[in-house]
Amino acid sequence: MDISVIIFYIISVVITGGALLAVTSKQIFRAAVYLIFSLLGVASMYFYLENNFIAAVQIVVYVGGIVVLIIFSIFLTQNSGHRLKKPDGKRVFFSALSVLSALLLTLNVIGNYNFKSNSNNTIEPEIKNIGMQMLSTTQYGYLLPFEVVSFLLLAAMIGCIVIALKRN
Amino acid sequence: MKVIGIEHIVFVSTVLFFIGIYGFLTRRNMITMLMSIELILNSVCLNFVSFNKFLYHDKLEGVFFTLFIITIAAAEAAVAIAIIINLYRSYKTIDIEEADELKF
Amino acid sequence: MNQGIILNIINSTFGLSAIIFFPFLSFLILGLSGIKSFKKYASFIGIISILATFILSSIVALEYFFISGKTADGFVKITALNFEWLKFSESISLNVGILLDPISVMMILIVSFISLMVHIFSAGYMKDDKRIKIYYSFLSLFTFSMLGLVVSTNIFQMYIFWELVGVSSFLLIGYYYQKPEAVAAAKKAFIVTRFADLGFLIGILIISYYSQSLDFVTIIERLTGESQYLNSSVAVSFLGVSALTWALVLIFIGGAGKSAMFPLHIWLPDAMEGPTPVSALIHAATMVVAGVFLVARLFPVYSLSCPAALDVVAFTGVFTALFAALIACTQTDIKRVLAYSTISQIGFMIFSLGISGYGGESGLGYMASMFHLFTHAMFKALLFLGAGVVIHYIHSNEVKDMGGLRKQLPITNLCFLFACLAISGIPPFSGFFSKEEILLAAWNSNKTVFFIALFTAFLTAFYMFRLYFLIFWHNKPSNSKSKAESHFSMIIPLLVLAVLTIITGFVPFGNLITSDGKILHSHFHFSFSIIPIIVAIAGIMLSAILFKTKSNKTENLNLENLLKPVKNKFYIDEIYIFITRKLVFSLVAKPAAWFDKNIIDGTVNYSGELTGKVSEKIKTLHSGKTQGYALWFVLGLIILVLVFAYIFY
Numbered sequence: 001m002d003i004s005v006i007i008f009y010i011i012s013v014v015i016t017g018g019a020l021l022a023v024t025s026k027q028i029f030r031a032a033v034y035l036i037f038s039l040l041g042v043a044s045m046y047f048y049l050e051n052n053f054i055a056a057v058q059i060v061v062y063v064g065g066i067v068v069l070i071i072f073s074i075f076l077t078q079n080s081g082h083r084l085k086k087p088d089g090k091r092v093f094f095s096a097l098s099v100l101s102a103l104l105l106t107l108n109v110i111g112n113y114n115f116k117s118n119s120n121n122t123i124e125p126e127i128k129n130i131g132m133q134m135l136s137t138t139q140y141g142y143l144l145p146f147e148v149v150s151f152l153l154l155a156a157m158i159g160c161i162v163i164a165l166k167r168n
Numbered sequence: 169m170k171v172i173g174i175e176h177i178v179f180v181s182t183v184l185f186f187i188g189i190y191g192f193l194t195r196r197n198m199i200t201m202l203m204s205i206e207l208i209l210n211s212v213c214l215n216f217v218s219f220n221k222f223l224y225h226d227k228l229e230g231v232f233f234t235l236f237i238i239t240i241a242a243a244e245a246a247v248a249i250a251i252i253i254n255l256y257r258s259y260k261t262i263d264i265e266e267a268d269e270l271k272f
Numbered sequence: 273m274n275q276g277i278i279l280n281i282i283n284s285t286f287g288l289s290a291i292i293f294f295p296f297l298s299f300l301i302l303g304l305s306g307i308k309s310f311k312k313y314a315s316f317i318g319i320i321s322i323l324a325t326f327i328l329s330s331i332v333a334l335e336y337f338f339i340s341g342k343t344a345d346g347f348v349k350i351t352a353l354n355f356e357w358l359k360f361s362e363s364i365s366l367n368v369g370i371l372l373d374p375i376s377v378m379m380i381l382i383v384s385f386i387s388l389m390v391h392i393f394s395a396g397y398m399k400d401d402k403r404i405k406i407y408y409s410f411l412s413l414f415t416f417s418m419l420g421l422v423v424s425t426n427i428f429q430m431y432i433f434w435e436l437v438g439v440s441s442f443l444l445i446g447y448y449y450q451k452p453e454a455v456a457a458a459k460k461a462f463i464v465t466r467f468a469d470l471g472f473l474i475g476i477l478i479i480s481y482y483s484q485s486l487d488f489v490t491i492i493e494r495l496t497g498e499s500q501y502l503n504s505s506v507a508v509s510f511l512g513v514s515a516l517t518w519a520l521v522l523i524f525i526g527g528a529g530k531s532a533m534f535p536l537h538i539w540l541p542d543a544m545e546g547p548t549p550v551s552a553l554i555h556a557a558t559m560v561v562a563g564v565f566l567v568a569r570l571f572p573v574y575s576l577s578c579p580a581a582l583d584v585v586a587f588t589g590v591f592t593a594l595f596a597a598l599i600a601c602t603q604t605d606i607k608r609v610l611a612y613s614t615i616s617q618i619g620f621m622i623f624s625l626g627i628s629g630y631g632g633e634s635g636l637g638y639m640a641s642m643f644h645l646f647t648h649a650m651f652k653a654l655l656f657l658g659a660g661v662v663i664h665y666i667h668s669n670e671v672k673d674m675g676g677l678r679k680q681l682p683i684t685n686l687c688f689l690f691a692c693l694a695i696s697g698i699p700p701f702s703g704f705f706s707k708e709e710i711l712l713a714a715w716n717s718n719k720t721v722f723f724i725a726l727f728t729a730f731l732t733a734f735y736m737f738r739l740y741f742l743i744f745w746h747n748k749p750s751n752s753k754s755k756a757e758s759h760f761s762m763i764i765p766l767l768v769l770a771v772l773t774i775i776t777g778f779v780p781f782g783n784l785i786t787s788d789g790k791i792l793h794s795h796f797h798f799s800f801s802i803i804p805i806i807v808a809i810a811g812i813m814l815s816a817i818l819f820k821t822k823s824n825k826t827e828n829l830n831l832e833n834l835l836k837p838v839k840n841k842f843y844i845d846e847i848y849i850f851i852t853r854k855l856v857f858s859l860v861a862k863p864a865a866w867f868d869k870n871i872i873d874g875t876v877n878y879s880g881e882l883t884g885k886v887s888e889k890i891k892t893l894h895s896g897k898t899q900g901y902a903l904w905f906v907l908g909l910i911i912l913v914l915v916f917a918y919i920f921y
Contacts (some may be wrong), residue, residue, distance in 0.1 A: 008172050014182045019184055019207050023191025035203050038184075042210045045177070049221050054234050058213075061238050064174040066206060068243045073249045077256045081261065087194040093226055095193035095903060102910050109917070117172045119226040133236075135226050142232050144195060149239050156243035160250035166257075168268060193903050268896030 015041035174222040185211035198262040295416040296323040303409035315395035318408035326384040347791035349373040369425035374785040379422035384768035387415040389765040390553040414440035446547040452770040457542035464539040468529020475522030496576040504846025529841030544607035552656030557649040586626025593619025594696035595748035597731035627717040635787035640709030643781040651694040654769040658688040671742040678744040696733035702777035733811025741819040745861040
């Protein structure tokens with residue numbers, strides 16, 4: 001068996017295992033830590049797919065930003081050592097049932113689908129290429145969405161402040 | 169690289185997606201629900217990247233969309249946490265079951 | 273009095289409608305204003321309005337009988353006002369107006385006069401009542417509807433006012449609504465008369481179908497003499513009886529309901545639960561003669577086109593007269609005696625109409641009936657008002673609580689005596705003249721009826737004097753209470769009515785009111801009246817022997833077993849209860865109620881419950897729980913995917 005396959009399986013196990021623990025752990029802080037593992041696993045999958053820039057962004061924004069934010073809010077709202085309430089048994093059963101059936105359905109579809117590539121040339125996803133194309137104004141340029149997203153971030157920031165502002 | 173087909177990665181992302189869904193449906197704490205949403209977004213990003221990599225390697229759109237999704241996920245997480253904190257102030261809890269006044 | 277003024281009133285729309293609308297105005301003012309306002313002046317307002325009505329109607333009566341209504345040989349019908357209100361078809365329309373003819377003018381006069389007396393009397397009688405304002409507004413409403421009834425130009429207008437009269441009677445009988453008996457009596461009166469009115473309505477429909485009109489004058493014109501309308505209505509028959517006869521009998525059933533003819537008389541004795549002045553006004557003098565008035569109004573049709581229906585009228589009347597007189601002899605409630613005597617006297621009027629012919633000498637019965645109606649209104653109102661004074665004084669209706677009151681109530685005693693003499697038919701009191709005419713008419717047409725009527729006259733004298741002696745003699749007079757007859761307003765009407773009771777007999781009625789409008793010169797047969805006077809005196813003597821002093825003569829006679837069915841009013845009430853409760857209720861009403869409750873209501877309720885249950889279920893989906901929504905969302909998504917996969921894959 002090829003080493004890359006083994007690496008792939010390891011990464012897959014880290015991603016899914018971390019995610020599974022993140023959604024089932026009884027302690028919220030541990031769940032956050034498992035989430036970090038899962039997100040790092042995704043980042044390593046990007047590395048595995050030779051997409052270094054995305055992997056870096058993933059680590060910086062997700063692990064460094066969002067998860068830290070989540071941990072902060074955990075500190076703000078939870079008492080430490082406090083165990084999470086058990087979810088409703090009936091709901092767990094139905095959720096698991098629907099999720100499993102949907103998973104099997106989707107996996108079945110994917111397994112039966114014949115993925116085929118029609119592309120011939122290859123653009124390497126290097127930073128330079130990504131930057132050049134994203135910020136170009138030509139046909140496949142993404143300057144406008146880029147700007148819109150920046151506006152969105154600004155709006156979200158202001159929105160957060162307004163929402164979280166203490167009212168007297 | 170040829171050994172690992174696109175199917176495998178899509179398999180992984182699907183599993184990740186449904187784990188996220190499962191967490192969203194069963195977790196009662198809003199912060200953990202937010203985590204589940206992050207998992208779901210991640211699985212989508214993974215799909216984009218892998219499709220870009222395996223099927224449309226002459227383009228970069230998959231990468232762009234991943235970037236945008238990550239950006240928007242950051243914004244969304246910030247807003248969500250602001251809302252959660254605000255709810256916590258009013259209800260002294262962030263249990264989603266308690267905040268059911270939406271029906272009125 | 274200036275002729276010009278008189279002419280102005282009868283010819284002006286305003287003047288004539290004011291007769292009817294003064295009471296209506298007072299009803300509106302008293303009924304619609306607040307509870308507190310006018311309370312002190314309620315009686316004043318009521319009396320003023322009815323006084324105005326009375327003055328106007330007297331002027332109209334004078335004017336009608338002496339100037340405008342009079343022609344060379346009699347009186348004409350004047351349709352003074354006629355507004356088309358609702359048009360049902362080309363020929364049939366519902367009009368509202370005022371018809372002046374001898375009987376309606378006489379009725380206006382009687383109604384407004386008796387009503388005035390009762391209004392004045394009530395000012396004293398009801399002085400301490402908290403709801404006096406309501407009382408006066410009801411009285412005014414009644415007067416309004418009764419006046420509207422008697423002047424109707426149109427049979428449908430009459431029906432409308434007929435029902436209004438029923439409603440105001442219902443309201444006044446149930447005036448003491450705290451008393452369950454009063455409520456029951458009000459319901460009984462309303463239901464019984466309403467039931468009879470159904471016959472009236474059907475009769476109206478039949479008669480208007482054949483005569484193609486609702487107008488009284490037109491109906492009478494078309495259904496008498498040779499005409500296509502009459503022929504068509506006689507040609508059709510149902511159960512061997514012609515359509516016209518059916519119509520007239522049905523209309524008479526309506527009249528019998530209001531006039532308390534057997535077997536629809538059961539409501540009137542119970543109606544005495546109302547205040548006594550109300551009984552005087554409604555259940556003695558005015559409303560109960562509405563049936564007589566109705567038959568008199570359509571009398572040409574009855575008499576000329578359908579003698580069979582008139583026979584029904586006659587036999588109902590004579591039977592009721594006897595029947596009620598028998599019961600009246602055994603009752604111990606003062607007002608009930610008077611009620612049965614009223615029924616009996618109305619029976620006289622009815623059979624007198626029934627045996628009468630149309631026009632000329634044979635029309636004596638009609639004239640006598642109207643005459644008796646007129647005199648009866650006076651002396652019966654007097655009797656009731658006198659009874660009202662007694663009841664006001666004793667606070668009881670039972671004769672056993674009374675006795676020996678002649679010292680405490682001297683004026684009442686005298687007035688009551690006059691009224692008793694009048695009703696017994698002793699000259700020169702008014703009742704004598706009218707009763708003589710009735711008996712004479714009976715003698716001329718039907719001997720059987722005459723003898724029954726004579727016996728009834730004997731009974732009348734007997735029971736009226738029984739009542740009189742039981743109230744005013746019987747016991748030793750006690751001089752305990754002193755405040756008797758202190759109310760000025762209660763004594764005045766008594767005196768006025770007493771005077772009228774003496775003098776109204778001398779009114780030359782034959783010159784005023786006759787069946788065909790032509791003057792009837794009735795000859796007074798003194799030789800004929802000897803027997804009735806003797807009979808009446810015999811009745812008085814008998815009751816004097818039995819009841820003048822307290823003794824055990826009645827017990828000695830040992831009539832208990834014989835009188836038991838009479839005392840129990842011949843079990844008519846029990847028969848009614850048996851028919852309604854046992855037969856109608858259990859055989860018809862109960863299954864119908866079951867069907868209604870279980871099948872119809874069940875369907876409605878079940879569909880309602882089903883909707884409720886379904887919405888309960890749906891409501892739980894709408895729980896406000898975000899994750900619940902999300903779960904449904906996911907499930908729906910899976911189903912959608914499956915569906916699309918099935919379709920496209």
